[in-house]
Amino acid sequence: MKRIDASKNGIFSISWAPDSRWVAYVRGDDEVCIADVESGEIRVIGPGKYPGITADNTVIMEKKNQIVAVSQQKETTLLGIDAVHKNSPKRQPQLSPDGEWFIFVINNLYDKESESKNAYPYRHFVGICPIDGKKPVKTDNQWYGGTTSWFPDSKLFTHYEFDSTGGARIHIVGIDAVEHAVMFGLHPSVSPDGKRVACKPRNGGNVVVYASDEGSWSNNNLDLKVFKIPESKGRISATPPAWLDNRFVLIDEGEKLWRVDTRKENTVEMKKIPVPNMRGQHTMLLSPSRELVAMEVAREGGFELLVLPVS
Numbered sequence: 001m002k003r004i005d006a007s008k009n010g011i012f013s014i015s016w017a018p019d020s021r022w023v024a025y026v027r028g029d030d031e032v033c034i035a036d037v038e039s040g041e042i043r044v045i046g047p048g049k050y051p052g053i054t055a056d057n058t059v060i061m062e063k064k065n066q067i068v069a070v071s072q073q074k075e076t077t078l079l080g081i082d083a084v085h086k087n088s089p090k091r092q093p094q095l096s097p098d099g100e101w102f103i104f105v106i107n108n109l110y111d112k113e114s115e116s117k118n119a120y121p122y123r124h125f126v127g128i129c130p131i132d133g134k135k136p137v138k139t140d141n142q143w144y145g146g147t148t149s150w151f152p153d154s155k156l157f158t159h160y161e162f163d164s165t166g167g168a169r170i171h172i173v174g175i176d177a178v179e180h181a182v183m184f185g186l187h188p189s190v191s192p193d194g195k196r197v198a199c200k201p202r203n204g205g206n207v208v209v210y211a212s213d214e215g216s217w218s219n220n221n222l223d224l225k226v227f228k229i230p231e232s233k234g235r236i237s238a239t240p241p242a243w244l245d246n247r248f249v250l251i252d253e254g255e256k257l258w259r260v261d262t263r264k265e266n267t268v269e270m271k272k273i274p275v276p277n278m279r280g281q282h283t284m285l286l287s288p289s290r291e292l293v294a295m296e297v298a299r300e301g302g303f304e305l306l307v308l309p310v311s
Contacts, residue, residue, distance in 0.1 A: 001274075001308040004035045004294070005042060008302040012281060014294050017053040018099065020287035023294050024051040024059060025305060032061055037292065037307045045070050052095035052102070054131070060102055065089035067104055067129075078133045079104065090127070092147060096154035097288070101175055103128050103148045103157055106138060126159055128175050137177045146186075147281075149240065151194050156180065156217065158188040158197065168202045172217045180217045183210050187282075189240040189249075192290070196262075198241040198249050205232040207241055207251055207260050227260050229253045230267055239282040244290055244310060252276055252284065273310070277303060286310070 005011065005027060012026040017034075024034045024045075032045040034053060045051065048061040048068070058071040060078070067079040067090045079090045084106060092105040106125040123144055129136035145162040160170045170188045172181040185199030185208050196211045211223040231254035241260075242250040249260040250270065257270040276284035276295040284295040294307045 001306055002037065002040070004037065004040065004305040004307055005033065006299070006302055006304045010277075010279070010303045011283070011296040011305040012279075013050050014282070014285045014296070014305070015052045015095075016285060016287045016294070017057065018055050018097070018288055020289040020292060022053055022057060023287075023305075023307065024053045025294075026051065032059065034059060035305075037294075046075075050092045050094070052093060054095065054099050060093050060095055060131075062091050062093060062104075065091065067093045067102070078102075078131075079127075079129060079136065084127055084136055084138060091124075094148050094150065094157075095131075096150050096157075097152055098154040100131055101128060101154060102131060103150075104136075105148075126173070126177075128157075128177055139173065139177045139179075141179070143171070149188065149190065151190050152192055153194055156194075158190065160186050160188055160199070162186070170197070170199060172197075181219050181222065183222065184208075185210075186236070187238060187240040189243060191243045191246050193246050196243075196246070198243065198251075198262075200236045200241065200251075202236075204234055204236040204253055205229055207249055207262075209249075209262055225262065227262060227265055227267065229258055229260075230269075231256060235278075237276070237278040237283070238280055239276055239284045242284070242286045242293070244286070250286070250293075250310075252278075273308065274306065 007027045009028040015024045030047045032048040032051045035042045045059050048063040051059050051061040069076045089107045093102045095102050104127050123142050125138045127136045127138040143161050146160040148159045150157045168186050170183045170185050188197050188199040198209045207227045209225045258267050260267045274297045277298045
């Protein structure tokens with residue numbers, strides 16, 4: 001176990017570099033940092049939110065309602081306030097695994113097709129943009145809250161809504177902004193082979209796994225299994241289930257960490273790993289190698305960022 005950093009106000013928005021050596025995060029309110037998990041070196045990037053790291057250690061992040069890239073102290077605007085739509089904030093960038101794309105949120109847009117939705121402050125569209133800054137596309141539908149995450153092949157991504165007329169829902173969308181499937185749940189996580197999605201039900205107590213054997217996602221070919229968590233207090237964190245491989249899932253619930261075997265329907269407590277702090281955004285993330293986990297944990301007088309082996 002290695003202590004990477006600490007802050008009285010918390011560690012947020014953890015993400016990993018593709019080589020699993022560097023981890024990015026927000027320290028305190030808006031100070032973006034990246035840290036070398038081997039040497040412990042910390043580099044302060046500057047004010048921002050939702051950082052991601054490319055293969056050459058360029059940091060893609062939200063800054064002042066825009067999406068920027070920071071490399072060796074040089075900052076480039078990838079999407080400005082007037083991109084896609086004028087005077088529309090661009091937020092929450094998420095880099096694709098292949099480093100070729102990022103998805104982002106577009107706020108404060110009027111939707112003439114669904115006027116009733118505009119009253120909700122968390123309504124947003126999702127945009128998809130090549131990393132080279134070429135013309136982005138956006139989803140046709142405006143959604144209520146939630147965040148996005150990628151499939152391993154970088155051709156699909158998930159987006160969940162806290163609530164809607166149909167309840168808490170997960171959407172699977174392509175990089176062309178076309179929706180492929182809709183499922184019920186929150187905080188989705190995709191297996192390494194891209195054939196299963198694990199998520200949390202609104203009231204906790206279970207891990208829900210949707211499967212598509214062909215890896216071609218549509219509402220017509222979904223299989224559903226539910227795995228019970230032995231101890232739950234009915235309040236879920238915003239940390240998605242983490243696939244250790246295509247079989248085992250790591251999940252925090254009931255102030256404990258559990259490993260769920262999705263083949264034998266067996267759940268055991270992971271006693272050697274601390275429990276991440278519970279917040280409104282994720283506070284635990286596996287490295288791309290799936291050998292390390294970075295997490296924020298509460299300590300007296302503040303919070304720490306730890307990196308430790310999963311095994």
